[in-house]
Amino acid sequence: MTxxxxxxxxxxxxxxxxxxxxAALTQAGAxxxxxxxxxxxxRDAVAAGVAADFAPCDVRDESAVSSALDHLSGGHGFDIAIANAGAVETGPFMRSDSKRFRRMVEINLIGTVNLFHAxxxxxxxxRRGRLIAIASTAGHRGxxxxxxxxxxxHAVVGLVKSLALETARSGVTVNAVCPGYADTDMVASGLDTIAAKTGKSREQALAEMVRDNPQGRLIAPEEVAAAVLYLCGSGSDxxxxxxxxxxxxEF
Structure with missing residues (x-):
């Protein structure tokens, strides 16, 4: 693929x-x-050759996203946009107030909306483009x-489904990639939190986390990247x- x-x-x-x-997109020539x-x-990613350039930006801020993209694109737009930024907060529902729900919607959903709008x-x-949201299996089950x-x-997945219908004849595709628990800093932090709150070892916490995955393991980030690469290619029109x-x- 090129x-x-x-x-x-x-x-x-x-x-x-x-x-x-x-890294996968760069390797494919983008x-x-x-x-x-x-x-x-x-800066570290650019220095390592993972990307060509960067801009610090909070995707929850619509005007900041627009300004950052104008700077990076030179006014020429983008062919591919991957809405990957996200965050998770844990806690039982009765201890999850409306502020927590707003925080999760702002970073996971509104951050995606701001990027796609821009x-x-x-x-x-x-009449050409790829919009891809990195959602989660949590976008399909509880x-x-x-x-x-x-x-x-769930809202991110709903956005993808709706926007895909609006753009179906435009040459732009809109899809989501939904990984299970992946081997990332965010999951590592979650394991530390579980271990601290429950008294379980980190190994026990990991075993419970991957219990529903029939392969019994965390998903590698590179496996998610490979799926994104497929969706960016002409074979996925x-x-x-x-x-x-x-x-x-898992399901």
């Missing part, structure tokens, strides 16, 4: 799944720009103690409005 002469944008591209996606809140990790006009004008996150990811599960056969 993505030469394609300009791709990845939010949350400095680490974890976002960095793996940026020019890759990355956004994120951690400027140090963004890049879609140029894609529609050139998990206990993460109700705010699950609600936000008829694939839109879909959620590609990367979950070891």
């Amino acid at each position: 993505l030469r002469e394609r300009h791709a944008l990845v939010t949350g591209g400095g680490r974890g799944i976002g960095r793996a996606i940026a 020019r890759v720009s990355i956004l994120g809140r951690d400027e140090t990790s963004l 890049v879609l006009p140029a894609m529609l004008e050139q 998990y206990p103690y993460v109700s705010a996150y699950v609600a936000a990811k 008829a694939v839109t409005g879909q959620s590609l599960m990367i979950n070891g056969g």
Whole structure:
């Protein structure tokens, strides 16, 4: 596969799944720009050749996203946009107040909306583009103690389905990639929290986390990146409005 002469944008591209996606797109020949809140990790990714350039940006801020993309694109728009930035907060529903739900919606859903709003006009004008949201298996089923996150990811999947219908004849495809628990900093932090709160060892916490995955393991970020690469290629022109599960056969 070659993505030469394609300009791709990845939010949350400095680490974890976002960095793996940026690396895969770069290897396929695309020019890759990355956004994120951690400027140090963004600089490190560019220095390592994972991406061509970066801009520090909070995707929850619509005007900041628009300004960052204008700077990175030089006014020429993007061919590929990957909405990867996200966050999770844990806790039982009765201890998850409306502020927690708003935080999860802002970063996971509104961050995706802001990116898609910013890049879609140029894609529609050139009648070509790829919009991809990195959602989660939590966008399709419930998990206990993460109700705010699950609600936000369900909303992301709903956005993908609706926008795909609006753009079906435009040359732009809109899809979601939905990994299960992946080997990322976010999951590592979650394991530490579980161990601290329950007194279980980190190994026991990991075993419980991957229990529903028939393969009994965490998903590698590179496996998510491979799915994104497929959806960016010309062979996926008829694939839109879909959620590609990367979950070891969990469901």
